[in-house]
Amino acid sequence: MFKSLLFIISVLFISPLVWAQLEYDTPESVGLNTDFIQTKVDSIMQSSIKEYAFPGAQLLVAKNGKIIFHKAFGYHTYDSINKVNLNDIYDLASVTKIVGPLPALMKLYEEGKLDLDKPFSHYWKPWKHKKDKKHITLRELLAHQSGMKPYIIFLNSVTKKGKIKNRFVKTETSKRFSNKMYDGIFIKNRFKNKVFRQINRSKVSNEKVYNYSGLASLIYPEIIENLTQQSYTEYLQNEFYKPLGSETLGYLPSNKNFKNNIVPTEYDSIFRKTLVKGWVHDENAGLLGGISGNAGLFGTALDLAKYMQMLLQKGQYNNKQFLKPETVDTFTQIQYPENNNRRGLGFDKPLQGNDTLSLKAAYPAPSVSPQSFGHSGFTGTFIWADPVNDMIFIFLSNRVYPTRENRNIYDHNIRIHLQQTFYEATRTE
Incomplete structure (x- = not known):
């Protein structure tokens, strides 16, 4: 009786604050x-x-x-033309890591589909036969305690002496080149396999100390799709962003006809040769068609606040x-x-x-x-x-x-x- 009364009190007096x-x-x-x-x-x-x-x-x-x-x-820029507005959309860069793949991994963990302390090779099969990776756990990866190297510049794979390799990049879209990096730049769909191979072959330090690495974040969307049998972006939209009312949170904002302004980032003098706006700034995420676990998410301050x-x-x-x-x-x-x-x-x-x-x-x-x-x-x-x-x-x-x-x-x-x-x-x- 007493426990029932406590439950009723908690519903009446605590829930309005919790659900706020x-x-x-x-x-x-x-x-x-x-x-x-x-x-x-x-x-x-x-x-x-x-x-x-x-x-x-x-x-x-x-x-x-x-x-x-x-x-x-x-x-938006130092020419003082476009004022920053409260509903402007920003390239969130590595904030993507905790707003993109992480909530999905959290949900899969609590559903028993992911084990933090089981070798990650249980979910990512290519690591099963990698001596330096087969025992790495998801906990170690998420806490940057795995010994993985910090970063790989995959842009080096699509250029040679400053020139673009045509076998990976085209100026027009096609069935095999549908991953858009920017206007007039389309990446081969299977390029992600090259990304995964390089990560799989990358060296791992024997020393288990804190060393920030974004490499596993490139793999997480693939893991999420395998475990949910849904596309990574649809899963995030259906399970988190839409129910939160975070309408602008997501990838590839230039494809969504938002009325909001998208704030430009850097003038890319190396690859895109233009001011990057509406497409992910991070080159690694860009080479994956703008959808990645390390970067690529865009959104407004208000939509981020709802998530937090x-x-x-x-x-x-x-x-x-x-x-x-x-x-x-x-x-x-x-x-x-x-x-x-x-x-x-x-x-x-x-x-x-x-x-x-x-x-x-x-x-x-x-x-x-x-x-x-x-x-x-x-x-x-x-x-x-x-x-x-x-x-x-x-x-x-x-x-x-x-x-x-x-x-x-x-x-x-x-x-x-x-x-x-x-x-x-x-x-x-």
């Missing part, structure tokens, strides 16, 4: 100071644009289930249970703290001892909780969720415009300064 959808409100509604936030954020953003850290950016912060800050700054809020609410959002609470807890915990590896399963985590570091040395902001998690992206994107402080931080920019050589966003630790502002605002009268 994001809504807009003021900083004061959650105990923060609007003037302090506006002054500090505006100052950081304007100085960053003047110092050419990025031509424009936008910032969305939610606390206690309320979006208390969402503002756009600057322009779902994780913050232990897998629940928009009147739907997407993932079990224990699944979210498992994947967002540090896996190998004894090896000085801060990573969760797919998710990035704060530096160990982060709260003792200065703003210059911290990652992310020193005031985030150790339970917080997120990821950054090469194009200048950054998303983070803090369950202890019930806060979501979404920063989107195209810092690679006009070139990836621009590192001011890192040198000045801009995103960390912005994030810390919202923690300091709680201490301002």
